[in-house]
Amino acid sequence: MGSNVIENIAIIGLGTMGPGMALEFARAGHHVIGFDVNPGAAEASRAVIDATLSTLVEAGHMPEKETGSVKERIRYTDSIESAVENAGVVVEAVSENSTVKQSVFEKIDAHAPEECLVWSNTSTLNIFEMMPEKRLDRTLIAHWFAPPHIIPLVEVVKGGQTSRETLDLTLSLLRGMNKRPIVIEKYVPGFIINRILRNLGREAFFLLDNGYISKEDLDLAIKASIAPRMMVLGLIQRYDFTGLDLSARNLLDENFFDPPVDNRPASLQKNIDAGNLGVKSGRGFYDYTGRNLVDILNDRDKYLLKVMDNLQFCLEKDRLV
Numbered sequence: 545m546g547s548n549v550i551e552n553i554a555i556i557g558l559g560t561m562g563p564g565m566a567l568e569f570a571r572a573g574h575h576v577i578g579f580d581v582n583p584g585a586a587e588a589s590r591a592v593i594d595a596t597l598s599t600l601v602e603a604g605h606m607p608e609k610e611t612g613s614v615k616e617r618i619r620y621t622d623s624i625e626s627a628v629e630n631a632g633v634v635v636e637a638v639s640e641n642s643t644v645k646q647s648v649f650e651k652i653d654a655h656a657p658e659e660c661l662v663w664s665n666t667s668t669l670n671i672f673e674m675m676p677e678k679r680l681d682r683t684l685i686a687h688w689f690a691p692p693h694i695i696p697l698v699e700v701v702k703g704g705q706t707s708r709e710t711l712d713l714t715l716s717l718l719r720g721m722n723k724r725p726i727v728i729e730k731y732v733p734g735f736i737i738n739r740i741l742r743n744l745g746r747e748a749f750f751l752l753d754n755g756y757i758s759k760e761d762l763d764l765a766i767k768a769s770i771a772p773r774m775m776v777l778g779l780i781q782r783y784d785f786t787g788l789d790l791s792a793r794n795l796l797d798e799n800f801f802d803p804p805v806d807n808r809p810a811s812l813q814k815n816i817d818a819g820n821l822g823v824k825s826g827r828g829f830y831d832y833t834g835r836n837l838v839d840i841l842n843d844r845d846k847y848l849l850k851v852m853d854n855l856q857f858c859l860e861k862d863r864l865v
């Protein structure tokens with residue numbers, strides 16, 4: 545089964561991630577069918593996809609005349625059985641909870657065609673321990689990043705029994721959607737990016753909670769330095785330009801102490817205790833009072849698309865080598 549013959553995609557779970565993934569498959573010409581246990585989710589997904597298509601057209605990322613056919617390729621159903629029965633790929637994007645995921649995998653196993661691939665969008669869970677044994681060769685984690693209709697990276701994590709054919713098909717499907725998959729050879733909690741973010745967050749909360757810097761200056765520092773430099777050099781190639789000897793000396797510098805491990809940083813907990821959960825509650829570290837969530841997300845998408853316009857050349861391989 546080649547990626548060009550995989551026509552039907554089932555998306556299970558239409559919350560934050562599902563609609564954007566549905567849109568990406570449909571833009572690439574696949575037929576998508578979505579299912580969610582929440583009966584209002586299909587309507588909400590339609591609204592999000594309509595708004596996102598307008599943003600993509602406005603930003604010049606898609607011709608308006610294509611929007612109708614993209615929308616026509618996305619359908620919804622009210623049972624998981626009918627969602628998966630003709631699927632070439634089932635994308636699991638339900639809540640990050642092992643009991644919920646396990647029960648969804650059992651239903652997929654009972655009703656999806658034997659040869660179909662199963663991708664899980666889990667951020668951390670070892671879903672290979674939850675999937676019935678006989679599906680493991682066609683199962684992997686394909687971890688997308690929000691917003692999935694804009695961010696190119698997909699972390700593809702192999703299970704111990706994932707077959708070569710499953711991996712190859714997955715990579716070719718993702719590349720056919722202009723995504724940039726990377727392969728993680730074996731499961732590790734958090735995969736790559738969330739592990740790195742965990743460490744960055746630990747240092748950032750240490751600096752905030754100990755009064756070294758304001759949140760505004762910390763964000764400016766990142767945007768005005770390592771963020772653009774990382775776009776050109778990534779993380780590892782940057783060491784070549786710093787000099788490996790200097791990098792080694794910096795690591796050995798005993799004055800440069802590491803932040804203590806604190807998995808309940810005060811600045812985060814203080815906000816949570818006050819009900820400030822981020823954009824979804826109108827306030828997090830910053831105050832979004834008076835703005836509605838859809839407008840905030842659309843503005844974020846517009847700015848991201850502007851950045852993406854210049855991104856492609858940064859993603860080319862072996863630049864500067």
Ligand SMILES: NC(=O)c1ccc[n+]([C@@H]2O[C@H](COP(=O)([O-])OP(=O)(O)OC[C@H]3O[C@@H](n4cnc5c(N)ncnc54)[C@H](O)[C@@H]3O)[C@@H](O)[C@H]2O)c1
Pocket residue numbers: 556557558559560561562579580581582585636637638639640641644648665666667668687688689690
């Ligand atoms: N939000 C992110 O930024 C992000 C990024 C990458 C990966 N993920 C991962 O993607 C998955 C989904 O995340 P999300 O943020 O979209 O979650 P979400 O909570 O926004 O949405 C989950 C959806 O799953 C539905 N659902 C729950 N049980 C179900 C069932 N049995 N059958 C069908 N639908 C069911 C819920 O009704 C909800 O609409 C999680 O595994 C998460 O870790 C999230």
